[in-house]
Amino acid sequence: MSTPTRFVAFGDNHGDMADENAVEALVEFIKDYKPTVRVHLGDCFDFRSLRRGAGQDAEGAESLISDIEAGEAFLERTKPTVYLMGNHEHRAQALQHTSGSALVRDYCADLEARIKTAAKSCGAKTILPYHAEKGVYRLGQVAFIHGYAHGLNATAEQGKHYADRGGALIHGHTHTLAQVNLTKAEGGAAFSAGCLCQKDAMAYASHRLATSRWGSGFAAGWVDGKDWKVWLVHRVGSRWVWTTDLKVFTPKAR
Numbered sequence: 001m002s003t004p005t006r007f008v009a010f011g012d013n014h015g016d017m018a019d020e021n022a023v024e025a026l027v028e029f030i031k032d033y034k035p036t037v038r039v040h041l042g043d044c045f046d047f048r049s050l051r052r053g054a055g056q057d058a059e060g061a062e063s064l065i066s067d068i069e070a071g072e073a074f075l076e077r078t079k080p081t082v083y084l085m086g087n088h089e090h091r092a093q094a095l096q097h098t099s100g101s102a103l104v105r106d107y108c109a110d111l112e113a114r115i116k117t118a119a120k121s122c123g124a125k126t127i128l129p130y131h132a133e134k135g136v137y138r139l140g141q142v143a144f145i146h147g148y149a150h151g152l153n154a155t156a157e158q159g160k161h162y163a164d165r166g167g168a169l170i171h172g173h174t175h176t177l178a179q180v181n182l183t184k185a186e187g188g189a190a191f192s193a194g195c196l197c198q199k200d201a202m203a204y205a206s207h208r209l210a211t212s213r214w215g216s217g218f219a220a221g222w223v224d225g226k227d228w229k230v231w232l233v234h235r236v237g238s239r240w241v242w243t244t245d246l247k248v249f250t251p252k253a254r
Contacts, residue, residue, distance in 0.1 A: 002224055004246065006033060009144055010218035011041030011086065011172040012195035013074050014202070015067035022196040022216040025240040027077055029233060033220060033244040037139055038079060041172030041193060042086025042130065042146035045071040045115065046202075050091040050108070068114070075122040082126045082137050083119040086146040086173065090130035136162060140223035142230065147173025147192075151210075156180040159190025168230050170219045175199075177215035177234050191230050193219040222246065 010026055013019075030038065046067050085093075092108040092115070099105050119127055128135045130146060137144040143162045147154065155171065155178045163169040165186040175195035182188040194217030202211075217234030220242070233242045 004222035004224040004227075004248070005037060005139065006035040006220075006222050006246075007037035007039060007139060007142075008033065008035040008218060008220045009039040009041055009170045009172075009193050010078070010196060011084070011146070011193065012043045012175055012197055013071070014043055014046040014088065014195075014197040015074075016070040017046050017067075017197045017201050018070060018074060019196055019198045019216060022235070023074065023077070025233075025235070026196060026218055029218075029220070029240075029242055029244070030078065032242075035220065037081055039082040039137060039139075039144050039170075040075070040078070040080035040084060040119075040124075041144065041170070042084045043088045043172065044074060044083075044086070045088055046197075047088050047091045050095060064111075068111075071115075072118045075118050075124075079123045080119065081123055082128075082144070083124040084128050084135055084137060084144065084146045084172075085115075085130040087130055089115060093130070141167035141226050141228045142221070142223055143167065143169045145169065145171050147171040150174065155190045155192045156182065159188065160184055163188040163190060166226070168221075168228055170230060174210075175214040177217050177232050179232065189230070191219050191232060193217065194232065194234060 092111040095108040096105050116127055128137060132148045135145060141164050149157045154174050158171055159169045159180055159182045167188050169190040170193055172193050174192050176192045177194040178192040180190045194215045199214050215234055217232055219230055219232055221230035
């Protein structure tokens with residue numbers, strides 16, 4: 001058996017809304033586990049003032065400077081090798097086509113370029129758009145996406161759509177921690193990798209019932225040919241618990 005490729009998948013730190021406790025745990029885990037592949041699942045930046053419907057309210061008047069700088073600092077600390085654009089990054093791309101202001105369109109074009117430059121400078125070799133077909137990264141039998149479904153069944157729905165037969169899907173976006181064993185030919189599983197942001201700081205989500213299901217964490221695992229393993233790393237009370245030592249056992253044939 002060859003040496004398994006170790007990976008970690010994380011995201012939804014949302015720029016200046018990041019939870020420093022969760023980020024610190026991720027950084028320590030990366031040092032400990034030493035994954036070869038580090039996948040950012042998207043929403044590294046929050047871009048509240050660019051959201052649809054933002055206008056003369058408090059969020060619409062916010063400067064993006066601290067948000068951008070916080071997101072760039074996160075990339076520098078975690079050094080993802082793969083970067084998947086999320087729906088929050090997509091706000092900058094969408095406004096290039098929908099805004100009636102030339103200044104806004106030009107600013108958002110520069111912003112999108114800045115995101116890609118920051119990711120590349122931190123080691124990202126692969127950068128994929130926020131796109132339900134083009135935004136899928138595959139490592140062996142494990143697929144990674146930002147996330148394109150909502151609700152209680154989002155993980156199962158996306159797993160059935162994206163996971164190979166007998167494979168796995170890891171997604172972000174919903175901010176929940178979940179594992180679903182897929183009811184499809186040859187099985188498979190889907191994982192929601194949680195989030196790294198502060199739930200209480202995100203005012204626009206405070207009135208949503210689903211926000212109560214958010215959980216701090218990320219996903220990790222390994223791939224070896226068609227073999228794979230994924231597990232969720234999350235906070236337990238005030239502490240974080242994980243296993244980083246891999247042991248593979250192959251029973252003797254009888």
